[in-house]
Amino acid sequence: DIQMTQSPSTLSASVGDRVTITCRASQSISSWLAWYQQKPGKAPKLLIYKASSLESGVPSRFSGSGSGTEFTLTISSLQPDDFATYYCQQYNSYLITFGQGTRLEIK
Amino acid sequence: QVQLVQSGAEVKKPGASVKVSCKASGYTFTSYGISWVRQAPGQGLEWMGWISAYNGNTNYAQKLQGRVTMTTDTSTSTAYMELRSLRSDDTAVYYCARPQGPYAEGAFDIWGQGTMVTVSS
Numbered sequence: 001d002i003q004m005t006q007s008p009s010t011l012s013a014s015v016g017d018r019v020t021i022t023c024r025a026s027q028s029i030s031s032w033l034a035w036y037q038q039k040p041g042k043a044p045k046l047l048i049y050k051a052s053s054l055e056s057g058v059p060s061r062f063s064g065s066g067s068g069t070e071f072t073l074t075i076s077s078l079q080p081d082d083f084a085t086y087y088c089q090q091y092n093s094y095l096i097t098f099g100q101g102t103r104l105e106i107k
Numbered sequence: 108q109v110q111l112v113q114s115g116a117e118v119k120k121p122g123a124s125v126k127v128s129c130k131a132s133g134y135t136f137t138s139y140g141i142s143w144v145r146q147a148p149g150q151g152l153e154w155m156g157w158i159s160a161y162n163g164n165t166n167y168a169q170k171l172q173g174r175v176t177m178t179t180d181t182s183t184s185t186a187y188m189e190l191r192s193l194r195s196d197d198t199a200v201y202y203c204a205r206p207q208g209p210y211a212e213g214a215f216d217i218w219g220q221g222t223m224v225t226v227s228s
Contacts, residue, residue, distance in 0.1 A: 034214035049214035094166045094211035096154040
């Protein structure tokens with residue numbers, strides 16, 4: 001199986017900050033990567049697919065980049081609603097795997 | 108609107124089985140598959156497997172092979188996930204999710220609300 005490693009595990013930031021979360025794959029996954037946001041007690045929400053495509057309805061302050069084995073999710077200016085846990089997911093293989101998650105907390 | 112609605116919470120004893128349903132609406136059910144993802148309390152997301160609603164083909168996570176069965180009923184646009192020989196570490200919220208296309212490989216753009224399954228003696 002393809003292993004996905006996110007960093008950092010926890011990130012403390014303030015409203016208005018620019019933040020970046022990294023996801024590394026154990027082998028090349030081309031651009032077959034998605035990012036999700038999850039809030040407590042809720043299902044994950046798709047933010048980015050195919051590494052850099054913004055899902056409909058997602059604010060433009062979210063962006064994704066990367067290909068191969070290294071990917072990033074950037075939030076350009078943090079809003080109060082953005083404090084949540086973020087997961088990457090690879091779908092290069094039908095054996096889907098997720099990163100372990102990055103908890104974004106208020107500083 | 109496009110949505111997936113799951114069945115309610117379950118409490119099971121170790122060794123029992125559970126069957127969770129996921130009813131789709133707002134789209135052509137057989138044009139997509141359904142994946143199942145679980146999340147243990149305080150933990151991350153774990154993909155369990157996928158089923159094609161078109162032809163019933165399945166892919167299961169290796170660690171669940173032999174204990175999980177995914178099925179669909181196209182007459183009611185409903186997907187099912189059955190997990191057998193339950194253990195305490197199967198306690199989790201179980202989600203169904205729709206990949207963006209007809210194959211297993213896809214980002215999940217629609218999610219069910221989740222079903223809490225508690226395994227306890």
